[in-house]
Amino acid sequence: MLKEVVERGLAAGYTLLDKGLIPDFVLRPTIRALCQQRVREVEQGSMEANHAAKMQWIEQVRARATIADQTEKANEQHYEVSTEFIMTCLGPYAKYSSCLYPTGKETLEEAEVLMLESYCEKAQLKDGLDILDLGCGWGSLSIYLAEKYPKSRITGLSNSATQKTYIESTAKSRGLTNIKVVTADVNTFEFDNSTKFDRILSIEMFEHMKNYKMLMSKIASWLRPKSDASSGEDSLFFVHIFCHKTMPYHFEESDGWMAQNFFSGGTMPSHDLLLYFQDDLSIVRSWWLNGRHYSRTLEDWLKRQDRNATLGLAELENDAERQGLGREHGRKTFYRFRVFYIACAEFFGLNGGEEWGVGHYLFKRKD
Numbered sequence: 001m002l003k004e005v006v007e008r009g010l011a012a013g014y015t016l017l018d019k020g021l022i023p024d025f026v027l028r029p030t031i032r033a034l035c036q037q038r039v040r041e042v043e044q045g046s047m048e049a050n051h052a053a054k055m056q057w058i059e060q061v062r063a064r065a066t067i068a069d070q071t072e073k074a075n076e077q078h079y080e081v082s083t084e085f086i087m088t089c090l091g092p093y094a095k096y097s098s099c100l101y102p103t104g105k106e107t108l109e110e111a112e113v114l115m116l117e118s119y120c121e122k123a124q125l126k127d128g129l130d131i132l133d134l135g136c137g138w139g140s141l142s143i144y145l146a147e148k149y150p151k152s153r154i155t156g157l158s159n160s161a162t163q164k165t166y167i168e169s170t171a172k173s174r175g176l177t178n179i180k181v182v183t184a185d186v187n188t189f190e191f192d193n194s195t196k197f198d199r200i201l202s203i204e205m206f207e208h209m210k211n212y213k214m215l216m217s218k219i220a221s222w223l224r225p226k227s228d229a230s231s232g233e234d235s236l237f238f239v240h241i242f243c244h245k246t247m248p249y250h251f252e253e254s255d256g257w258m259a260q261n262f263f264s265g266g267t268m269p270s271h272d273l274l275l276y277f278q279d280d281l282s283i284v285r286s287w288w289l290n291g292r293h294y295s296r297t298l299e300d301w302l303k304r305q306d307r308n309a310t311l312g313l314a315e316l317e318n319d320a321e322r323q324g325l326g327r328e329h330g331r332k333t334f335y336r337f338r339v340f341y342i343a344c345a346e347f348f349g350l351n352g353g354e355e356w357g358v359g360h361y362l363f364k365r366k367d
Contacts, residue, residue, distance in 0.1 A: 014257060020335040024342065031346045039355060042247045050247060057248055058276050064211040067187050067218070069265035081333065082319040083166050086138065088308035089301045089337070094166075095140035097204040098242065098294040098358050108300040111293075116144045119201060122287070122360055123238035127151045129198040132222065135159075135205025136181065139167035146176045155197070156181040157189070186215070196224035196235075203240045207267055212277040216363075220280035223365040234364040237281055242294060242348070243269040243359045262340050271359045281363035289360065291353035298345035305338060 016022050044050045090096060091108040099111035100118060119141065125131070127149040133142045136156030146154045156167055156179065164181040171179045182189075186209075200219055209215050223235035251259040251266040259266070275283055305312060313334045320330035348356050 017257070017339050018332040018335055020331075020338065027339065027342060028346055031343050032350065035347050035350045035355075039350070042244065042249060044247075054247060054270065058273075061210050062213050064214075067211050067215045068185075068209050081337075082315050083138070083162055084315045085312045085319070085334075085337075088312040088315070089305045089341075090138070091300075093140040093144060094138040094170075096137045097140075097240065097297075098289070099297045099300075100289070101293050101296045104292075104296065108297070108304070111297065111300075112140065113144075116141060118360075119203070119238060119240070120145075120148065122285075122362055123199055123201055123236060124362075125149065125152075125199060129153075130196070130224070131155070132157060132197045132200040134186075134200055134202040134219070135208075136163070136167065137203070138163055139170060139179075139181070141201060141203055142167060142179055142181070143170055143174070143176070146171065146179045147174070150178060152178060154179045157186070158183060159185055186218070190218075191222055195222070196228065197222055198224055198229065198233075198235050200235075200237045201239070202237075204242060206239060206241045206269060206274075207263075208265065210265075210267060212274065213279060216274075216277045217280045220365050225365065226367045236284070237363040237365070239274065239361050239363070241269050241274075241359050241361075242356065243271045243273070244356050245288075245354065246270055246272075248273050258340075258343060261336055268356075269359070271357075274359075274361055274363075278363075280366055282366055284362040284364055286362075287360040289358040291348035291350070291355065291357040293353075294356075294358060295345045295347075295349035295353060298341045298348070302338065302341040302345065305341065309334075 013022070044053050086096070087094060091099070091112045093112045093116065095112045095115070098115065099108065100106075100115035101111050102114065106114065119125075125145070128151045129149070130153050131145060131149075133139075133145070133154060133156045136142050136158045139156060142154050142156040145152065156164075158164060158167075158181065161183050164183045167179065167181050171177075186205075200223060202219075206212070206215070219237055223237060226232065226234055229235065248270040249268050251263040251268065271286075271288060275286075313331065316330035316333050317327040318330070320333070321327050350356065
């Protein structure tokens with residue numbers, strides 16, 4: 001009986017969320033309380049118990065049959081949403097991942113570039129390289145690299161056809177001819193044996209993955225062997241993930257609104273997680289970025305969504321109508337993204353940004 005009452009209450013609450021009827025001053029403290037509950041759930045009570053749970057989790061993902069689950073859900077929830085709407089929220093490079101605010105006073109435009117520049121430095125990029133942008137999103141990194149390194153050859157790999165269309169259109173408008181975009185599912189896709197890369201960069205794609213052993217093995221096979229590099233240098237893999245400071249976990253449908261609407265089949269890595277998957281790649285260096293960088297990014301996206309609300313809402317309504325879903329579906333999507341940005345901003349800002357943050361890692365291929 002109690003379970004039924006709770007479920008009815010949650011359903012009513014979700015309906016109010018979808019209609020934008022819960023004010024932010026009620027929503028934010030509720031989300032903070034839920035985040036604190038998640039912290040309590042992650043904690044097993046002791047270092048010994050935490051480590052045992054982590055090892056069991058790692059063994060389970062190693063045994064999974066596929067690299068990623070529910071890849072079409074990720075497209076539906078994020079990447080096939082109207083590009084025109086998404087662009088009303090993001091900065092000029094359309095970076096759909098954490099930006100960098102070293103002083104806290106940066107604009108979103110500045111923070112986008114600062115994070116992109118940090119990738120170039122950490123991945124040891126230079127002109128003339130073959131570079132793969134794995135999980136390229138709307139092309140923020142691909143476009144930036146193509147402009148910065150005109151003699152390099154940039155390949156973007158994404159599971160979304162609409163993202164490919166947007167990147168190619170943007171590249172054409174900027175006169176960039178050194179970008180190629182491939183639409184494929186990383187579970188099954190393989191480059192031909194002659195296609196190798198000097199650098200592979202992946203920005204917030206690993207959170208949609210499961211079997212990291214299989215994924216890292218595939219990435220290693222796409223890197224150019226040191227013996228084949230004209231410079232004799234190591235080929236390198238750089239990855240940016242959001243993560244919990246100590247414990248990995250899955251987003252389960254039973255977790256509620258966020259898992260059901262935005263992270264179906266998703267993963268929250270721990271900061272050290274990838275260090276347990278060095279079968280084919282060796283770690284060179286890692287970095288930790290406080291969660292306040294991501295919190296500030298999300299607050300800036302929210303401000304832009306609100307500032308461009310008339311345009312964004314109309315685009316989603318019209319897009320839903322074109323798909324035969326009805327204008328109400330478009331309004332629902334608009335308000336869900338608003339809640340998503342607020343929820344994630346509170347999530348990454350919790351405890352001064354010291355609970356969840358961003359991890360950067362540089363690996364080299366084992367020859």
